[in-house]
Amino acid sequence: MFFSPLTFLFILLFVALLGFLFLFVHFGIITYAFERIGMAPEHLFSLLLLTIIGSYINIPLYKKRSELEMPGQVIRFFGYRFIIPAPARQQETTVAINVGGALIPGLISLYLIITHLHLLIQIVIATFVVAVVAKRISRPIRGLGIASPPFISPLIAAILALILSPDQAPVVAYCAGTLGVLIGADLLNADTFDKLGAPVVSIGGAGTFDGVFFTGIFAVLLASL
Numbered sequence: 001m002f003f004s005p006l007t008f009l010f011i012l013l014f015v016a017l018l019g020f021l022f023l024f025v026h027f028g029i030i031t032y033a034f035e036r037i038g039m040a041p042e043h044l045f046s047l048l049l050l051t052i053i054g055s056y057i058n059i060p061l062y063k064k065r066s067e068l069e070m071p072g073q074v075i076r077f078f079g080y081r082f083i084i085p086a087p088a089r090q091q092e093t094t095v096a097i098n099v100g101g102a103l104i105p106g107l108i109s110l111y112l113i114i115t116h117l118h119l120l121i122q123i124v125i126a127t128f129v130v131a132v133v134a135k136r137i138s139r140p141i142r143g144l145g146i147a148s149p150p151f152i153s154p155l156i157a158a159i160l161a162l163i164l165s166p167d168q169a170p171v172v173a174y175c176a177g178t179l180g181v182l183i184g185a186d187l188l189n190a191d192t193f194d195k196l197g198a199p200v201v202s203i204g205g206a207g208t209f210d211g212v213f214f215t216g217i218f219a220v221l222l223a224s225l
Contacts, residue, residue: 031044031048032221032224033170033174033216033217033220033221033224034047036170036220036223036224037108037112037170037171037174037220038112038115038171039108047104047108050100050104051100051104051213052100053099053100054098054099054100054101054103054104055098055099055100055101056100057098057099057100058096058097058098058099058200058202058205059096059097059099059103060094060095060096061095061096061097062094062095063092063093063094063095064092064093064095064193064194065092065093065194092199093193093194093196093199093200093201094199094200094201095190095193095201095203096200096201096202096203096205097202097203097204097205098202098203098204098205100204100213101202101203101204101205101212101213102182102186102203102204102205102212102213103204104213105178105182105204105212105213105216106178106179106182106212108174108178108216109174109175109178109179109216112171112174112175113175116168116171119165119168119171119172122161122164122165122172123171123172123175123176125160125164126157126160126161126164126172126173126175126176126180127175127176127179127180127183128180129156129160129176129180130153130156130157130160130176130177130179130180130181130184131179131180131181131183131184131188132184133152133153133156133180133184134148134153134180134181134183134184134185135184135185135188135189137149137152137153138184138185138189140189140192140195140196141196142195142196146185146186146189146192148181148185150214150215150218151218153177153180153181153184153185153215153219154173154177154214154215154216154218154219154222155219155222157172157173157174157176157177157180157215157219157222157223158173158177158219158220158222158223159222160172160173160176161173161176161219161223162223169223169224170220170223170224172223173216173219173220173222173223174216174217174219174220175216176219177215177216177218177219177220178212178213178215178216178219180215181212181215182203182204182212186203186204186212187203
């Protein structure tokens with residue numbers, strides 16, 4: 001028999017408190033990262049709000065002909081399972097860009113480059129290296145999209161930023177992490193979009209706190225240690 005020593009209302013309040021603390025810490029980390037790259041504190045709330053809302057918005061860019069892999073028919077015979085593959089069906093794959101997960105981080109990187117032109121060479125070198133690594137470690141997964149280990153690219157971006165520009169490492173780390181993953185994992189794999197078997201492929205569309213957006217934030221945190 002299951003017996004809970006806490007009332008149901010108390011449990012709900014406890015769960016709500018845990019959720020609030022999680023969001024507080026989560027947004028606190030992101031706010032700290034944005035402050036490290038010089039974003040004005042009065043603009044942080046608007047920026048985070050636009051990022052959250054933008055994570056639900058995908059802007060279509062173009063369409064490609066592709067094949068949708070249909071689930072096979074399963075037949076059981078004397079305890080054995082046989083899967084009869086179904087024929088692939090032709091369809092169109094819409095390639096889109098996620099506003100919160102790619103467009104906004106890309107625009108922030110562009111803003112940082114314009115306002116830190118003296119770091120242009122360091123940003124270009126670091127971005128190039130991260131893009132090469134992101135291309136090597138990313139893999140197209142049919143029916144899902146482009147998958148990449150989440151910690152390798154920001155770690156490399158942070159290390160390069162600390163080597164190339166120790167005094168302003170967070171700025172270099174954010175640009176290299178964001179643009180490097182965007183170029184290496186997504187854009188350089190554009191030729192595989194029609195082979196993913198998905199109706200929509202969204203660049204940076206894995207969610208607000210994942211993919212391109214997460215890489216930039218994590219790179220800044222590592223470079224700030």
